[in-house]
Amino acid sequence: MTTANRLSWTDVRDHIHAQILDRTYRPGDKLPRDEDIARDLGCARSTVQRAMQDLSDAGIVERKRKGGTQVRTDPVTRTTLDIPITRKEVEQRGGIYGYQLLNRIVEDIAPWVRANFALSQPTTMLHVDALHLADQRPYILEDRWISTETSPEILDVDLAANSANEWLVRNKPYTRCDLRFYAVEADQKTADKLAAPLGAALLVIERSTWIDKHPITTVRAVTRPGYQLLTQN
Known part of the structure; x- marks a missing residue:
């Protein structure tokens, strides 16, 4: 082939x-x-x-x-969850995908990023805020940090035209992925960006990936009200 x-x-x-x-x-x-x-x-x-x-x-x-x-002669049944490309996720559901880059800057990492990666020393990473749209409506709000040591090429990517989500999935295979799900109440800033009611319960998908022991990216993806996540074997 x-x-x-x-x-x-x-x-x-x-x-x-x-x-x-x-x-x-x-x-x-x-x-x-x-x-x-x-x-x-x-x-x-x-x-x-x-x-x-x-x-x-x-x-x-x-x-x-x-x-x-x-x-394997006796396959092990496990539930697996691939990191989705948000554009494909929207299109597979019959929607029209849109994307907005809200912020892109190399800066000192936030405390939660340092905690997620268990880093002993402060460092800088590329900080990217982006909004994914479905049918011209807010769909997922991303707060993402990317290591420029393991992914230096990201600095040359036009993130206004190409989402970091899609570029990383296609170009940065990982050896470890930590995944958490939790709910938050929409504060005013998040509610405005997702066109959600103030105080609405929102699902957060938090992912961190590594190549060996070296961080690649960590992201907090806050989803719009009513978002559903499907995983299949």
Whole structure:
């Protein structure tokens, strides 16, 4: 399989998973080497490795050092949650996506960011505030911090035209993700930005990602009233 478009690790993962589901590869079968899959799909070996790691984390395949990768004979059923691209999420629900960059500045990190990453010393990161829209209505308000040490390329990205959410999902695979869900009451500033009633209960999705032990990004995504999150196996 070859493609003129650059495949993401999720594309590769879904392709391999489909081959397991249609019994191209059966339980106990050994999968081709990462480098062979990369050559056949026309993508980087690191992309295949990230895809395989996700399949391994989901309990679908088993990877052994110097032993290759094989389909598990007894797959482990786990609930997994991919980091969504908000644009695709809106479009898949039949909406028209919109995006507004509200703020972009390199500055000292906030205390909650330092706590999320368990950093012992203060540092600076790229701070991005953005509003995602669905059908011209506020959808998700992002308060995001991005490490310019692990993601220096982000400084050259036009974040007024491309959301940090989509760029990071497509370009920065992670080895660890911490995820929290909680509710807050809308203060005046948040209520104004999300066109929500003052004091409304809002779902917050807080995610932090790392590459090995090094922070990539942490984000507080505050959703509009009535937002629903769906995860599927």
